[in-house]
Amino acid sequence: MGPLATVDFMHKLLAATPATRDQDHLPLLVSSIPQVPDRTAAYRGEGASPLPALIASGRRLVDGGASLIVMPCNTAHLWFEPLQEALGVPMLHLVDAALGEARRTLGDAPLGLLATEATVTSGLYTARAPQIAWRLPTGRELAQWVTPGIAAVKAGDLASGRRLLAAAADSLKSRGAQGLVLGCTEIPIVLDGNAARMPVIDATAALARCTVAWVTGRRRPFG
Amino acid sequence: MGPLATVDFMHKLLAATPATRDQDHLPLLVSSIPQVPDRTAAYRGEGASPLPALIASGRRLVDGGASLIVMPCNTAHLWFEPLQEALGVPMLHLVDAALGEARRTLGDAPLGLLATEATVTSGLYTARAPQIAWRLPTGRELAQWVTPGIAAVKAGDLASGRRLLAAAADSLKSRGAQGLVLGCTEIPIVLDGNAARMPVIDATAALARCTVAWVTGRRRPFG
Incomplete structure (x- = not known):
C-alpha cells in the first residue's frame, strides 16, 4: 500500500535471492495501489474498509497467474484471513x-x-x-x-x-x-x-526471506 | 527485465511524483519477469527473440487494466514498435x-x-x-x-x-x-x-519523469 514500502520489499526480495544473472531472479507481478483506504482509519471505524480494494488488487495478481501472494503491509494483515479466503491461493503471513x-x-x-x-x-x-x-x-x-x-x-x-x-x-x-x-x-x-x-x-526483510524460501522450496516458510 | 533496474525505476517514479501521502502516488501494476530472453544475445542472432515474452508480460498489464505502459529496459526498445502494436495501449519510449x-x-x-x-x-x-x-x-x-x-x-x-x-x-x-x-x-x-x-x-529517471507528466497531464511527455 505504501509505495515506498513496496519498493523496499522488492529490493529485499532481490537481496534474499541467490542469483548471478537476471534469469535467476523470481518472476514477480506487483499490484501497487496506494489508493487502498487507510488501514488504521478503518480499524478505528473512521474510514472505509480496505478489504474490497485488497481483494480487487489480489484478484488482479491471481488472474495474472500468481501462485503465491504476499502483502508487505503489516496493518493490512488485520484483513489477512478474509483476503486469503477470497483469493484462494497460498499467502505468506x-x-x-x-x-x-x-x-x-x-x-x-x-x-x-x-x-x-x-x-x-x-x-x-x-x-x-x-x-x-x-x-x-x-x-x-x-x-x-x-x-x-x-x-x-x-x-x-x-x-x-x-x-x-x-x-x-x-x-x-x-x-x-x-x-x-x-x-x-x-x-x-x-x-x-x-x-x-x-x-x-x-x-519486510523477514517476509522477503520467507518468500524466497517458499518459492525455492528449501524449507518451510516459518520453519 | 533486469529486476534491480525495475526497482530503480519504481523508486525514481516515486521521487518524480508530487505526493505528501500514499494516496497521492500513481497506481502501478508491475510485471517483472527476469526470464525474458537476453536482448543483446537475440540482437546478435545468438538467442531467442524476447518479443513473445514481452508481449505476454505486457498483455498481463493490459488485462489488469493498465492505461499506459512503460518498459525500463533500453535494449528491449529494439522491439518497441511491434510490442506497442500488439498491446494496443499507449507506451512511452x-x-x-x-x-x-x-x-x-x-x-x-x-x-x-x-x-x-x-x-x-x-x-x-x-x-x-x-x-x-x-x-x-x-x-x-x-x-x-x-x-x-x-x-x-x-x-x-x-x-x-x-x-x-x-x-x-x-x-x-x-x-x-x-x-x-x-x-x-x-x-x-x-x-x-x-x-x-x-x-x-x-x-531511467527521464522515463519516470515523462510517465508522471503523462499521467498528470501537465505537459506532453516529450515536450
Missing part, C-alpha cells in the same frame, strides 16, 4: 515471518514493537506471541512519535521519520526492550539497528 | 525520454553513450539524434568494461560494476564527450555525475 525471525535470533527476550496504532492496539503481533514480554508504545508515544514518524516516511521526509521513530525506540529500550520489531513496512526504510541502538527484526 | 532531457539540459553538445552492445551498435540512440556528435565505446571497450560492468550490476556486484563503467566513461570523456547518456537501466544504479566526472542523462 508477514507477522508470522517476523515473529519466526524474532524467535530464531532473539529467543523470548522482551521485545519492543514499533507499528501503527491499529497494529499495536489490535494485538496483531502480541496475541500471536503471548510468551514475549512486549514493550509497546503508549498512546502518547504513538501520537507524538510513531504515527507522525510513519506519516513523514510516507510523505518522503525520511530525516524527520528517522528522528521521530528513533525517539520512540529509545523509550522502549529504556523500558527494557532487548530487541525491536519494525512492525510497519515504512519503518525499516529509515530505522536500522544502529539508529535503534538494539537488534531489530525487519518484518 | 525510453530513448525518446532520455534524448528529450539531453536536448533540454545539454543542447547538442557531444555526448557519450554507455549501453549494451546491442543498443550501441543498433543505433537505437544515435539514429534518433543524428545531430549529436556521439562518442561511442569501441568494440574493445564494450568487451573490456561496459558488458562486464552491466553483468556485474546484474549479479549484484555493484562495486565492480561502478569501477568498470567509470573506466568506460573516462575514455569517452577523454575523446570529447561533454555529457554521458546512461543508456542501459543497470548503469544509473552505480554511476552518477560524480563517478562519471561529467553531467549524466539518466534514461
Whole structure:
C-alpha cells in the first residue's frame, strides 16, 4: 500500500535471492495501489474498509497467474484471513515471518514493537506471541512519535521519520526492550539497528526471506 | 527485465511524483519477469527473440487494466514498435525520454553513450539524434568494461560494476564527450555525475519523469 514500502520489499526480495544473472531472479507481478483506504482509519471505524480494494488488487495478481501472494503491509494483515479466503491461493503471513525471525535470533527476550496504532492496539503481533514480554508504545508515544514518524516516511521526509521513530525506540529500550520489531513496512526504510541502538527484526526483510524460501522450496516458510 | 533496474525505476517514479501521502502516488501494476530472453544475445542472432515474452508480460498489464505502459529496459526498445502494436495501449519510449532531457539540459553538445552492445551498435540512440556528435565505446571497450560492468550490476556486484563503467566513461570523456547518456537501466544504479566526472542523462529517471507528466497531464511527455 505504501509505495515506498513496496519498493523496499522488492529490493529485499532481490537481496534474499541467490542469483548471478537476471534469469535467476523470481518472476514477480506487483499490484501497487496506494489508493487502498487507510488501514488504521478503518480499524478505528473512521474510514472505509480496505478489504474490497485488497481483494480487487489480489484478484488482479491471481488472474495474472500468481501462485503465491504476499502483502508487505503489516496493518493490512488485520484483513489477512478474509483476503486469503477470497483469493484462494497460498499467502505468506508477514507477522508470522517476523515473529519466526524474532524467535530464531532473539529467543523470548522482551521485545519492543514499533507499528501503527491499529497494529499495536489490535494485538496483531502480541496475541500471536503471548510468551514475549512486549514493550509497546503508549498512546502518547504513538501520537507524538510513531504515527507522525510513519506519516513523514510516507510523505518522503525520511530525516524527520528517522528522528521521530528513533525517539520512540529509545523509550522502549529504556523500558527494557532487548530487541525491536519494525512492525510497519515504512519503518525499516529509515530505522536500522544502529539508529535503534538494539537488534531489530525487519518484518519486510523477514517476509522477503520467507518468500524466497517458499518459492525455492528449501524449507518451510516459518520453519 | 533486469529486476534491480525495475526497482530503480519504481523508486525514481516515486521521487518524480508530487505526493505528501500514499494516496497521492500513481497506481502501478508491475510485471517483472527476469526470464525474458537476453536482448543483446537475440540482437546478435545468438538467442531467442524476447518479443513473445514481452508481449505476454505486457498483455498481463493490459488485462489488469493498465492505461499506459512503460518498459525500463533500453535494449528491449529494439522491439518497441511491434510490442506497442500488439498491446494496443499507449507506451512511452525510453530513448525518446532520455534524448528529450539531453536536448533540454545539454543542447547538442557531444555526448557519450554507455549501453549494451546491442543498443550501441543498433543505433537505437544515435539514429534518433543524428545531430549529436556521439562518442561511442569501441568494440574493445564494450568487451573490456561496459558488458562486464552491466553483468556485474546484474549479479549484484555493484562495486565492480561502478569501477568498470567509470573506466568506460573516462575514455569517452577523454575523446570529447561533454555529457554521458546512461543508456542501459543497470548503469544509473552505480554511476552518477560524480563517478562519471561529467553531467549524466539518466534514461531511467527521464522515463519516470515523462510517465508522471503523462499521467498528470501537465505537459506532453516529450515536450
